[in-house]
Each structure stands twice: as C-alpha cells, then as structure tokens.
Amino acid sequence: MARTFGSVGKETEKRVLKEALTLFAHHGYAAVSMRQIAGQCNIQAGALYNYFPTKQSILHGLMKTHMKDLLLALDAEPLLEQPKAALESFARFHIRYHIDKPEGVFVAYMELRNLEPEPYAEIMKLRQKYERFLRKILRDGQASGDFKIDDVPVTTMAIISMMTGVNTWFRYGGRLGIEEIEKIYVNLVLSVVGLEPVNVMPRLEETV
Amino acid sequence: MARTFGSVGKETEKRVLKEALTLFAHHGYAAVSMRQIAGQCNIQAGALYNYFPTKQSILHGLMKTHMKDLLLALDAEPLLEQPKAALESFARFHIRYHIDKPEGVFVAYMELRNLEPEPYAEIMKLRQKYERFLRKILRDGQASGDFKIDDVPVTTMAIISMMTGVNTWFRYGGRLGIEEIEKIYVNLVLSVVGLEPVNVMPRLEETV
DNA sequence: GTCTATAAGACGATAGAC
DNA sequence: GTCTATCGTCTTATAGAC
Numbered sequence: 514m515a516r517t518f519g520s521v522g523k524e525t526e527k528r529v530l531k532e533a534l535t536l537f538a539h540h541g542y543a544a545v546s547m548r549q550i551a552g553q554c555n556i557q558a559g560a561l562y563n564y565f566p567t568k569q570s571i572l573h574g575l576m577k578t579h580m581k582d583l584l585l586a587l588d589a590e591p592l593l594e595q596p597k598a599a600l601e602s603f604a605r606f607h608i609r610y611h612i613d614k615p616e617g618v619f620v621a622y623m624e625l626r627n628l629e630p631e632p633y634a635e636i637m638k639l640r641q642k643y644e645r646f647l648r649k650i651l652r653d654g655q656a657s658g659d660f661k662i663d664d665v666p667v668t669t670m671a672i673i674s675m676m677t678g679v680n681t682w683f684r685y686g687g688r689l690g691i692e693e694i695e696k697i698y699v700n701l702v703l704s705v706v707g708l709e710p711v712n713v714m715p716r717l718e719e720t721v
Numbered sequence: 722m723a724r725t726f727g728s729v730g731k732e733t734e735k736r737v738l739k740e741a742l743t744l745f746a747h748h749g750y751a752a753v754s755m756r757q758i759a760g761q762c763n764i765q766a767g768a769l770y771n772y773f774p775t776k777q778s779i780l781h782g783l784m785k786t787h788m789k790d791l792l793l794a795l796d797a798e799p800l801l802e803q804p805k806a807a808l809e810s811f812a813r814f815h816i817r818y819h820i821d822k823p824e825g826v827f828v829a830y831m832e833l834r835n836l837e838p839e840p841y842a843e844i845m846k847l848r849q850k851y852e853r854f855l856r857k858i859l860r861d862g863q864a865s866g867d868f869k870i871d872d873v874p875v876t877t878m879a880i881i882s883m884m885t886g887v888n889t890w891f892r893y894g895g896r897l898g899i900e901e902i903e904k905i906y907v908n909l910v911l912s913v914v915g916l917e918p919v920n921v922m923p924r925l926e927e928t929v
Numbered sequence: 930g931t932c933t934a935t936a937a938g939a940c941g942a943t944a945g946a947c
Numbered sequence: 948g949t950c951t952a953t954c955g956t957c958t959t960a961t962a963g964a965c
Contacts, residue, residue, distance in 0.1 A: 663908055
C-alpha cells in the first residue's frame, strides 16, 4: 500500500478530544497544558495544532459537542402529553444522561467561565434551550392543575440543580445502582411539584 | 511618630484574601496569577510572600475560613426539636448564607480539585460535618414519621444541591427579592420530604 | 501528519536593597 | 513591609524538516 487509507488524522482528533475531556474534568481547563494533552495521546504538543488552532478551541468544541448531544438525545425521547408522565420521563432522562457522561457534564458546567465571550454566549443559548424544555413541562402542569408550584422559573432551576448534583457524589460500585438512583430522583422531582411518589422504595440499610 | 502603629500588615493580609477570593471566584484559581492578585491590592507580587508562603496556601486559607464560618454560623442558629421546624430553619439558613457569600460558596465548591491532598481532606471533613447536620434532621423526621423519605443520604445531597444552586442564577435587582426566594426554597425543601408548603405564595408575573 | 526546535513571554517563588 | 530584580521553569503557539 502506497499510502495510508482510513484517515489516521480523524482518529487522532477523536483521541485528543477524549483525553482533553478527561484531563479538563479532573484538573480543570486552566490547570491542564497542551503538553499534558499531547502526552496522554502519545504525540508531541505541536501536532495538536493540526486539529485545533488554540487550546480554547478544544474546550469550546468539547462543550458544544456535549450540549448538542444532550439536546439531540432529549429530542429523541418520546414526547408525552400528560404533565406527570412528561416530568417523570424528563427526570429519568436527565439522571441517566448525567450519570452516563459525568466528564462532559462536569466540564460543560465548571468551565463556562473559561470560555471567551462569543463561545460563552453560544453555549449558554444551548443550556437555556434545555432549561426551557423543563420549564414548559412545569408550566403545563401548573396550568392543568396537576402540579403545585409556587414559582416556575425558580422551580425549574431548583430541579435541574438537584438532579445534576448526582454527579458530585455518584460512583459506580457504591451502595446504590443506577436504577435505584433513577427511582429515588424521580420521586424527589415529583414531590417537588406536589405529587405522590410513583411507588414505594425498599428500605435499605444506611449509615450516617 | 517614629513607627507605624496599627499593623499595616494585617490590613494588607485581609485585603489580599478579599481580592484573591473575588479573582478566584470569577476566573478560577488556576487562571489567576500571583501578579494579578498583587495588582488588585496595589502591591508588588513579592510582597504577597510576607503573608502566604505559596499560592496554594491562599486558596486553602480562603476555603478553610469559608467552611469554618459556615459551621460557626450554623452553630449559632437556635436548635429546634420538631423535625419540620428544624428543616425549615436549616433551609432558611442555607439560602440566606449562600446568597450572602456567593464568592466563598463558589470557590469552596469549584476549587476543591485544586487543593493538594492534605488540605483537600481537611476541607472535605468540614463539608461532611455540614452535610451530617441536614442528614440528622432528615433521619429524625423519618423516624418520627413526619417526613416521607425514600433514601436519607441521597435526599440529603439532593436538598443541598438544590439549594446551593441558587448561586448559579440569583442576582440582586432581579425579579425576586431574597425574602421571596427564601420562602420559595423553604417550600421546595418541605415538598421534597412530603410536607405541605407553609403558606401560599402570591402569584407573580413570569416569562418563559 | 508528526516531529524537533524555538520564539516570546508568563508563571511561582526568592534575594537583597531600603 | 514593600520594593526591584531575577532565577528557573513552564506556557501557548509557530516554523520548518521529514
């Protein structure tokens, strides 16, 4: 074979994004150097610039991909009319997605302040689109009388904060599995809008 | 006067901590340089080392002060026996304190990963002490039958995440004042443990 | 597409004058 | 206690060989 088929470059680019995501999630964007990223990819720092013009563009790319993927996955979910069913479905989706992609979630939230103004505005728009989805569910449920909500915008942020917080403590192999956590959070979210839990949980051994 | 009375040094040290806190909260510890901190204090970078042996020690000092102050303020709150009253009081305290000290809260949470192992362990112990306080309230309320809770540890983290999230969106001069936000969050927290809101909120004009 | 080498400057931290 | 000056190292990004 005279030349390399199957672009090696695309493979490297994906590898760079993967390793950068892990490094940014663990140490923070500002604390990670281009040399470190290159080292994790087994290439030299200079080679990174074949794919990304600046370090900032790596961060921006990661955050944009994360938010776009999140919104695409949300779009792929079945759209439910009934407010309680819609809220339950959204809660399940959010918990599952956030447990599934902890590094992306972490970076997309923690590194907002390291984005330059234009990328920042773009990512914030995507975030707001996601928040609007929940806000609409809450507004519909409030209008239909299904939910008891004092203030829809605040409750929207509260629910998202509560659920996203799962990433700060969840680790695989702990006391609870994903299915159990999903159930617990769904009930927490339903409680927040004044609804009864969907089913009773088995009582588990706990320690303070 | 032959010599300076009233230690100028202590003033400078306080100023350094104040400016460093603001800078760390806005740009992140790793993205802020000693020269920047010194610049905000109108001194030269070398002078910082009269007060702090390393940059890391500034961060550690800020986080330790924040957590100690938080726990001291919590200790100063009246201790209520009745689970519902205790939970309501804790929720009010948390919201008020977190709205009051947004920079400290932000740094204490976001910069954990930039702490070296020993300071990290110390700060985590203080965090856990705070979390245990809420966990005890929830456990008491569950035991007495006042609260309906699936899982106390998860609910503890969920409530703290939900409430701390107020810092991501609250700005003075917005649609809601602190008193209103406090009320809304108290009701959210009570709902989470299966209790009725303490009183009905006035319906406010909102936008999607 | 990846390498080596390097430019141009910022970094944390220190030394010594005053 | 603060200054200026500096050490040694690290940084992002580029240039040019292969």
